[in-house]
Amino acid sequence: MPSIERRAIAPYLFFLPALLLFLAFSVYPFYLLTHTSLFEWDGISPAKTFIGLSNYWNVLAHDRVFWTSFSQAGTITLLALVLQNALALLLAIAVNRRLAGGTLYRTVFFLPPILSEIVVGLIWFWIYDGNFGILNEALSHLGLARFARAWLADPNTALTAVAIIHMWKGFGWGFVIFLAGLQTIPEQLYEAARVDGASAWLRFRHITLPLLVPVCVVVSILTILGTMQIFALIIATTGGGPGYHTEVPITRIFHSMLGTSRFGYACAQGIVFGLILLVFSLAQMRFQRRVS
Amino acid sequence: MTGGTVIALQRLRQQAAQWAWHVVCLPVAASCLFPLAWMVSSSLKTQQTVFTDFSLIPAVPHVENYARAWIQGRFGIYFLNSLGYTVLVVAGVVACSALAAYAFSRFTFRGSGFFYKLLLSTMLIPIPGAFVALYILLNQLGLIDQGSGQWLPRLGYILPQINGGLPFAIFILKPFFDGIPKELEESAEVDGCGVLGVFWHIMLPLARPALGVVALLTSLAAWNEFLLAYLVFSRHELMPLQRGLLAFHGAHLTEYPLLMAGMVISIVPIVAIYLVMQRTIIQGITAGAVKG
Numbered sequence: 006m007p008s009i010e011r012r013a014i015a016p017y018l019f020f021l022p023a024l025l026l027f028l029a030f031s032v033y034p035f036y037l038l039t040h041t042s043l044f045e046w047d048g049i050s051p052a053k054t055f056i057g058l059s060n061y062w063n064v065l066a067h068d069r070v071f072w073t074s075f076s077q078a079g080t081i082t083l084l085a086l087v088l089q090n091a092l093a094l095l096l097a098i099a100v101n102r103r104l105a106g107g108t109l110y111r112t113v114f115f116l117p118p119i120l121s122e123i124v125v126g127l128i129w130f131w132i133y134d135g136n137f138g139i140l141n142e143a144l145s146h147l148g149l150a151r152f153a154r155a156w157l158a159d160p161n162t163a164l165t166a167v168a169i170i171h172m173w174k175g176f177g178w179g180f181v182i183f184l185a186g187l188q189t190i191p192e193q194l195y196e197a198a199r200v201d202g203a204s205a206w207l208r209f210r211h212i213t214l215p216l217l218v219p220v221c222v223v224v225s226i227l228t229i230l231g232t233m234q235i236f237a238l239i240i241a242t243t244g245g246g247p248g249y250h251t252e253v254p255i256t257r258i259f260h261s262m263l264g265t266s267r268f269g270y271a272c273a274q275g276i277v278f279g280l281i282l283l284v285f286s287l288a289q290m291r292f293q294r295r296v297s
Numbered sequence: 298m299t300g301g302t303v304i305a306l307q308r309l310r311q312q313a314a315q316w317a318w319h320v321v322c323l324p325v326a327a328s329c330l331f332p333l334a335w336m337v338s339s340s341l342k343t344q345q346t347v348f349t350d351f352s353l354i355p356a357v358p359h360v361e362n363y364a365r366a367w368i369q370g371r372f373g374i375y376f377l378n379s380l381g382y383t384v385l386v387v388a389g390v391v392a393c394s395a396l397a398a399y400a401f402s403r404f405t406f407r408g409s410g411f412f413y414k415l416l417l418s419t420m421l422i423p424i425p426g427a428f429v430a431l432y433i434l435l436n437q438l439g440l441i442d443q444g445s446g447q448w449l450p451r452l453g454y455i456l457p458q459i460n461g462g463l464p465f466a467i468f469i470l471k472p473f474f475d476g477i478p479k480e481l482e483e484s485a486e487v488d489g490c491g492v493l494g495v496f497w498h499i500m501l502p503l504a505r506p507a508l509g510v511v512a513l514l515t516s517l518a519a520w521n522e523f524l525l526a527y528l529v530f531s532r533h534e535l536m537p538l539q540r541g542l543l544a545f546h547g548a549h550l551t552e553y554p555l556l557m558a559g560m561v562i563s564i565v566p567i568v569a570i571y572l573v574m575q576r577t578i579i580q581g582i583t584a585g586a587v588k589g
Contacts, residue, residue, distance in 0.1 A: 015492040016404030023397035023463055024412065030460035031419060034430035041433065048433070096325060099318040106319075112575060113326045116333070119571050119578070121521035123539045124560050127546055128332045131339065131553055137348040139335060173328070178582070185583035234425050237523040241543060255425060262429050275426010282423040290421070 042272035048262070053269070060273035071274060074245075074252040075281075081168040081253075082232040089172040090224055093179030098213070100180075101187040111184070114177035122174065126241025129170045133157050133242075157243050160250045167242055167251050171235060179224050186220030187213070218296055226289040230282060254278045340366075340557035347553050359554070366558035371533055375541030376562060379520060382455060382537050386519040387512050389459035394466030394511060399500055401467065402474035403482075413471075420464045431457055432528050442530045454529045454537075458519055466511040469581070473507040474500065510581040513574055520567055538563040 042060055044053040064071060096114060100107040117125065132139050135155025144153050156166040190213065198208045236255040239245060245252040245260075254274070261271035339347055341358040350356075367373040401413050435441050440453025481503075482495045490498065501508070526540035533544060542559055549555065571578060 016400050016406065019396045019400035019404070019496075020409070020412070022393040023416075023467070026393060026456065026460040026463065027412075027416060030431065030434070030457045031427075034427055034434055035424065037433055038424070038426055038430040041430065048436070092325070096322060099322050102314075102318065104315060104318050104322070110322050110326055111579070112572070113329050115575065115579060116329055116568070116571070119517060119521075119567055120564060121523065121539050123521075123523055123542050124564055125332075127542060127556065127560060128336050130546075131557070132332060132335065139351065142351055173332075176325075177329070181579050182583050230423050234423065237527075237539075240523075240527070241546075258426060258429060262432065268429065268433065271429045272426055275424070275429055278425050279423055282425065286421055286423065 038272050038275060041269050042276055044269040046268045047266040048268040049266070056269070060270045061277065063270065064273050064277050068274070070249055070252065071254065071257050073249055074254050074257045075278070077164055077251065078233045078235060078253040080164060081171055081235060082229055084165075084168045085172050085175060085228050085232045086225060089176045090179050090221075090228060092172075093176045093224070094183050094217075094221075096176075096180050097183035097187055098209075101184055111181065114180050116177065117174045118178040120174070122237035123241045125170060125174045126238045129166075129173075130157065130242050133166055158247050160247050163243055163247060163250045167239065170242065171232065171238055174238070175228070175231070179228065182224055183217070183220060186217050190216050219293060222289055222293050222296065226286065229285050233278075233282060336557045336560055339553050340561050342554050344552060344554060362554050362558040363562065366555045366562060370545055370555045370559050371541060372538070372545075372559040372562050374534055375536055375538045375559075378535065378541075379537040379539075379563075380566075382451070382458075382522075383516050383519040385455050386458045386462065387515045389455065390462035390466050390515045391508055391512055393459060394463050394470055395501065395504065395508060396496075397463070398467045398470035399474050399496055401471050403479075413467075416464050417468055420468065428524060428528060431525075435529065440529070442532055442535055444532065447535055450529055450535055454525060454535075457525060458522060462511075462515045462518065466515065469511055469584070470504065470507050473504055477503055510577055513570070513578055514581050516570070517567060517578070 041053075043055060043057060045056050045060075046053040096110070100110050104110070133156035135141065135153075135158060138156070140156065141150075141153035144150060154162065156162050194212050195208055198212060203211070233253075234255055235253050236259075239251055239253055239256055243251040245256045258271050258274045258278070261267045261274055334353060338353050338355060340362055341355050341360065342350055343359055346355065367376075401409065432441070435453045435457075438449075438453070440449050440456075442450035442453075477500065481499055485495050485499055521539060522537070523539040523543075526537050527543075530536045530540055533541065536544060538559075542556070542563060545552075545559060546556055
């Protein structure tokens with residue numbers, strides 16, 4: 006009965022392409038990552054030296070630059086969590102009120118998120134340029150020339166300047182998610198509250214905010230995971246400089262791997278960093294389950 | 298107060314509120330558009346005027362910058378590379394994810410549930426060091442650009458991206474297949490259609506809207522991909538746009554008009570697709586975030 010045989014094998018054939026790719030490019034690299042983290046290896050020579058957990062110990066106890074980079078990514082993340090998401094929520098509330106031109110606003114706000122980090126980084130590199138940038142030019146027109154500086158090369162401003170680019174690129178993305186969340190809140194709730202004489206603030210405080218908590222949690226966790234792993238934007242603007250002032254974990258892992266050829270160490274850095282992010286991810290899932 | 302004045306007052310208040318929201322939204326919208334306008338403006342200036350002429354609309358637009366960027370700046374090569382990579386990644390993701398999502402929806406057997414959960418968990422569990430292991434693997438397979446041969450590095454750039462796109466694509470497609478009634482397939486099988494025939498002639502056409510979402514979002518991600526291109530390519534003739542932009546920026550630090558022309562070239566296709574398909578794109582992205 007060939008047809009029955011064919012039916013029994015067919016399902017497996019449907020899975021096969023996805024399964025093979027997944028095994029080759031997700032599962033096997035995961036094994037490689039954990040395995041290599043236990044060795045000292047330059048990435049080229051056939052000989053690897055097994056050193057147990059030494060790489061991990063060095064990351065945790067001796068790698069001050071790595072933890073500096075971690076806290077710098079944390080600074081950008083905090084700024085994004087507070088400023089970027091507050092702006093995103095405010096704009097979503099505005100557009101959700103059937104504001105004239107609301108769709109036009111949506112189109113414009115979501116424009117930066119569809120651009121690549123490289124393009125965004127290079128535009129802003131030009132805007133921030135110390136000698137010829139439009140920002141300094143604008144400041145001198147406003148009589149504020151003494152504030153002009155090479156924004157991305159000055160240790161005092163580089164990290165904030167990068168954070169501003171990142172938030173500029175990201176807020177529109179939080180905006181569309183908040184807007185989608187707001188649109189799921191039934192209009193009748195507001196009608197009823199209005200009939201009862203609740204003010205705009207009370208309606209926001211007691212209807213909008215509570216119903217938006219799950220969406221806020223999702224936006225927050227995606228902001229954290231996305232911002233902590235910031236990379237291309239750094240490469241396109243500062244490369245981690247000046248000094249180490251805009252280094253982030255991913256640039257450090259890159260440096261360990263291709264800068265100093267310490268592949269085992271790069272893997273250990275990646276795993277330590279991944280485990281920290283995992284804690285955030287799990288905490289969010291727990292929190293979300295408790296809320297809903 | 299007569300009823301008429303009360304209504305008039307209410308309308309006045311509503312109009313004032315509208316204006317207040319515009320005061321919030323307009324500057325933000327302007328800040329989204331200005332850097333892009335500045336990029337286009339700079340791309341039309343000359344190497345001499347770009348540092349001194351701060352007008353947004355240059356008196357003499359130097360459109361020939363685009364031809365120079367396309368040929369001397371190698372952006373023509375980068376553009377065609379990006380186009381090829383994006384088409385192949387999208388084709389690969391759509392094909393593999395449609396097959397797998399259909400199988401997850403219709404054929405269950407030991408291990409399929411586990412595979413499904415594992416696949417989706419890769420969307421929630423961050424593995425920031427994965428690129429180190431991916432580099433080691435691609436190196437072992439000879440898929441890193443070492444200066445000779447072009448198809449292996451190109452393959453090394455495409456395959457991991459197909460794998461990377463699968464979880465989200467399957468996450469979008471499986472519920473869609475779940476929603477298609479089984480009776481359709483049963484009657485087709487009675488008519489003598491094989492499993493593949495049912496999939497090809499009935500399921501795929503019905504799933505076209507969901508496949509469109511997958512193709513759109515995958516093409517945006519592939520067009521903007523940077524990290525893998527940074528790992529894999531060292532020769533200009535193989536680089537996609539994002540990598541090429543960075544290479545150009547590194548080699549010609551202050552040639553802003555050509556760089557900006559290259560950036561405009563690089564964003565024209567995605568901005569065009571975005572403006573035409575923005576509803577679908579935004580719905581796809583918010584569906585992923587709100588459901589996930």
